Amino acid sequence: MSAFSNRNFDRRTALRAALGLAAAGGLAACGGNTGRSGSGGGAGLTQYFHAYGEAGTEQAIKRYAKAYKETNVTTQWITGSNFESKLFASLLTDKAPDCFEFHPQLQMIESGQVADLTDLIDPVKDDFNQADIQSHTVDGKIYGIRMIDDPQFFFYRKSMFEKAGVEVPQTLEELAEAAAKLTTSKVKGAYLGNTLHSMVNPLIWSAGAQHLDEKNQIAYHTDAVVDGFKQLRKLFTSGDLLLDAPTDFWDPSALNQGLTAMQWCGMWAMPQMQEALGDDLGIFPFPKVGSAGKQSVYNGGWSMFVNAKGKNVDETKEYVKWLWIDQKDYQEDWALSYGFHIPPRTSIAESADKLKSGLPAEGVKLFNEFGHFDNIGWTQASITALEDVLANSVRKGGDPDKELTKADAKVNKELKKLFG
Amino acid sequence: MSTITKDGVSSPAPALASPAKPRRGLRGSPTFNFWLFTGPFLIGLAIFVYLPILWSLYLSFFEARFTVTPSEFIGLDNYVTMLTDEDFIGSLGTFTVFAALIVPLTWATSLGLALMVNRLRFMRAFFRSVFFLPTAVSYVAASLIWKMSIFNGVRFGLANTFLGIFGIDNTAWLASPDPPWYWLLIVTVRLWLQAGFYMILFIAALQNIPQEMYEAASIDGAKPGWQTFWHITLPQLRATSTAVILLLLVAAYQGFDEFFNLLNKTTWGRPPLVELYYKALGESQDYGAGSAGALILTVLICLVTLLQGKIMGFGRGEESK
Numbered sequence: 001m002s003a004f005s006n007r008n009f010d011r012r013t014a015l016r017a018a019l020g021l022a023a024a025g026g027l028a029a030c031g032g033n034t035g036r037s038g039s040g041g042g043a044g045l046t047q048y049f050h051a052y053g054e055a056g057t058e059q060a061i062k063r064y065a066k067a068y069k070e071t072n073v074t075t076q077w078i079t080g081s082n083f084e085s086k087l088f089a090s091l092l093t094d095k096a097p098d099c100f101e102f103h104p105q106l107q108m109i110e111s112g113q114v115a116d117l118t119d120l121i122d123p124v125k126d127d128f129n130q131a132d133i134q135s136h137t138v139d140g141k142i143y144g145i146r147m148i149d150d151p152q153f154f155f156y157r158k159s160m161f162e163k164a165g166v167e168v169p170q171t172l173e174e175l176a177e178a179a180a181k182l183t184t185s186k187v188k189g190a191y192l193g194n195t196l197h198s199m200v201n202p203l204i205w206s207a208g209a210q211h212l213d214e215k216n217q218i219a220y221h222t223d224a225v226v227d228g229f230k231q232l233r234k235l236f237t238s239g240d241l242l243l244d245a246p247t248d249f250w251d252p253s254a255l256n257q258g259l260t261a262m263q264w265c266g267m268w269a270m271p272q273m274q275e276a277l278g279d280d281l282g283i284f285p286f287p288k289v290g291s292a293g294k295q296s297v298y299n300g301g302w303s304m305f306v307n308a309k310g311k312n313v314d315e316t317k318e319y320v321k322w323l324w325i326d327q328k329d330y331q332e333d334w335a336l337s338y339g340f341h342i343p344p345r346t347s348i349a350e351s352a353d354k355l356k357s358g359l360p361a362e363g364v365k366l367f368n369e370f371g372h373f374d375n376i377g378w379t380q381a382s383i384t385a386l387e388d389v390l391a392n393s394v395r396k397g398g399d400p401d402k403e404l405t406k407a408d409a410k411v412n413k414e415l416k417k418l419f420g
Numbered sequence: 421m422s423t424i425t426k427d428g429v430s431s432p433a434p435a436l437a438s439p440a441k442p443r444r445g446l447r448g449s450p451t452f453n454f455w456l457f458t459g460p461f462l463i464g465l466a467i468f469v470y471l472p473i474l475w476s477l478y479l480s481f482f483e484a485r486f487t488v489t490p491s492e493f494i495g496l497d498n499y500v501t502m503l504t505d506e507d508f509i510g511s512l513g514t515f516t517v518f519a520a521l522i523v524p525l526t527w528a529t530s531l532g533l534a535l536m537v538n539r540l541r542f543m544r545a546f547f548r549s550v551f552f553l554p555t556a557v558s559y560v561a562a563s564l565i566w567k568m569s570i571f572n573g574v575r576f577g578l579a580n581t582f583l584g585i586f587g588i589d590n591t592a593w594l595a596s597p598d599p600p601w602y603w604l605l606i607v608t609v610r611l612w613l614q615a616g617f618y619m620i621l622f623i624a625a626l627q628n629i630p631q632e633m634y635e636a637a638s639i640d641g642a643k644p645g646w647q648t649f650w651h652i653t654l655p656q657l658r659a660t661s662t663a664v665i666l667l668l669l670v671a672a673y674q675g676f677d678e679f680f681n682l683l684n685k686t687t688w689g690r691p692p693l694v695e696l697y698y699k700a701l702g703e704s705q706d707y708g709a710g711s712a713g714a715l716i717l718t719v720l721i722c723l724v725t726l727l728q729g730k731i732m733g734f735g736r737g738e739e740s741k
Contacts, residue, residue, distance in 0.1 A: 085697075092488055107486065111486040194594075242574070244571075244574070244592040244593055245572065245574055246574065246577075259575075384698075388687050391686055392687050395597070395686070396598070396687065397596075417485070
């Protein structure tokens with residue numbers, strides 16, 4: 001018989017045990033990395049970031065957070081390709097971040113998930129790229145602070161173009177022809193990413209269409225867009241496209257390793273490409289689709305939002321203001337020391353020497369000339385609906401017009417929820 | 421206790437002054453012990469299983485987008501939405517194909533491995549461990565190895581390198597559903613991961629078959645090999661086979677990790693859980709529709725499992741004892 005069984009198990013013992021467990025639990029909680037305690041004082045804040053590909057970014061974000069003296073700020077660096085899902089799910093729980101990076105989307109404002117940051121931005125509003133301000137504004141209120149602008153375009157190997165006698169394509173048809181000429185036994189003509197999802201937005205703009213019109217009604221379903229999907233299907237099945245690469249479009253490895261002659265990617269990867277390829281590198285925007293189209297560049301990027309349902313909204317707003325409004329050194333470091341991003345603050349962008357010459361300057365020029373920004377009314381459900389169109393019509397071989405009609409129903413349902 | 425009288429009739433013994441009874445604490449109470457041991461489990465079950473199911477049932481009757489505490493009651497709309505959704509219905513087709521491929525293939529492979537390993541006279545433990553080891557690998561890690569190293573579409577992928585020896589061009593294994601090469605990856609990765617586990621179950625069952633049966637069969641003229649396997653081994657493995665197939669079927673229903681990681685954001689090759697994730701619980705965050713879909717799926721799994729148990733006679737052997 002064990003020693004334990006000889007003990008009298010009475011109420012007092014039970015109470016003592018329970019108190020002991022409670023105390024132990026309390027101590028354990030103090031020792032945990034909850035981001036809610038520590039020497040910094042204040043409530044302790046948590047911020048979410050998706051995992052950037054450029055080396056040093058995670059350390060940079062943690063360094064900025066550590067420099068904030070008012071309270072402890074814990075960073076969650078979320079790896080994997082489903083940052084959106086993890087963020088949305090966590091926002092419904094007690095473990096929701098106090099602030100997080102994301103893109104401006106109306107449903108987050110409608111559901112009261114993000115706080116109004118107008119009072120923070122108003123004093124410096126004129127120093128921001130006005131398109132960024134507009135893309136974060138609803139009914140005169142600004143709901144997020146843009147941290148970086150990320151133009152996306154085609155990067156290409158100049159030497160391979162010269163060898164194949166190929167000019168920079170001006171139309172989608174020319175792009176397909178160029179890809180065919182550039183394809184060899186070891187190198188594919190073009191790489192548009194494994195899912196091709198990043199093609200959706202530029203395809204719409206290059207076909208002279210928009211996602212939504214001024215009345216927030218569907219404006220993407222045009223003949224030119226349908227034709228664009230058909231041309232992409234032709235390119236997809238031509239054998240001239242790199243498919244199933246180990247890394248996706250946002251990573252420059254396919255171009256750097258000589259697997260493709262041109263790759264759709266973002267300006268963030270420019271330093272890595274220049275390091276690997278030197279001057280053998282050029283860029284061009286998404287070519288126009290159809291006679292009425294115009295070349296386009298997707299101006300992606302990330303913005304900082306404050307969780308309106310968080311426990312420390314005011315403290316979080318103070319932190320966000322400190323980092324993304326006041327600390328211009330950190331903002332410049334974040335935009336230019338790791339990958340290349342365009343700072344949304346005009347004063348920083350204009351003084352950034354790294355963006356004044358060579359390929360980065362060309363990137364900025366394309367950004368200004370052909371750039372399109374996110375529409376805040378184009379939310380995740382609508383994004384997914386058009387990604388499905390691409391999957392079904394380009395990768396699966398369905399009829400783009402029918403697929404767009406199916407998407408129209410989903411998008412209209414979403415628009416009805418958002419705008420009534 | 422009684423006393424004997426002269427006429428042999430016993431009478432009740434006089435009551436003795438009862439000694440002071442030891443106080444019966446809670447420790448002595450069977451009821452207390454029952455709750456002590458089952459209580460934590462039941463609390464866990466209630467919090468982590470029954471409560472979520474009930475909450476899910478509640479959510480399924482509400483418009484619950486971006487919230488788990490909804491206020492807009494919409495009746496059966498979410499159920500109608502899910503039951504008329506061609507993608508959700510299509511996901512059941514994907515599951516059917518998957519189950520039709522993976523269940524018999526894993527059953528046959530694990531049984532084959534068990535028979536081989538069981539016959540080994542040396543290094544049996546080594547081979548048993550080798551085949552069992554993949555069970556310890558996570559589905560996510562295995563899927564990424566399959567996708568990025570073995571079956572990537574570039575010239576230095578392992579599969580393409582091998583095919584290149586025979587002059588076959590690089591294949592993009594996951595890019596398109598036509599041809600549906602993705603099934604090769606989906607099925608092989610799960611087969612590799614789970615065959616070892618079911619092999620162990622079969623080895624245990626094989627070792628329970630009395631050697632005398634084989635000896636008796638041999639005396640009766642049964643030839644070793646196929647004849648013995650067909651008439652003795654396989655019938656003796658009936659109960660284990662039934663359990664293995666049941667487990668494989670339930671596991672197939674729960675297929676998520678390899679589909680999610682290998683077929684990132686495709687519109688095909690989505691089994692029910694992946695479809696529900698994308699449609700309701702992922703970026704769309706429609707907890708109402710997701711809950712309705714999950715409950716439909718739960719009912720379906722219960723029905724299929726009961727039907728399968730009925731057809732294969734699960735537990736029939738126990739009843740006959």
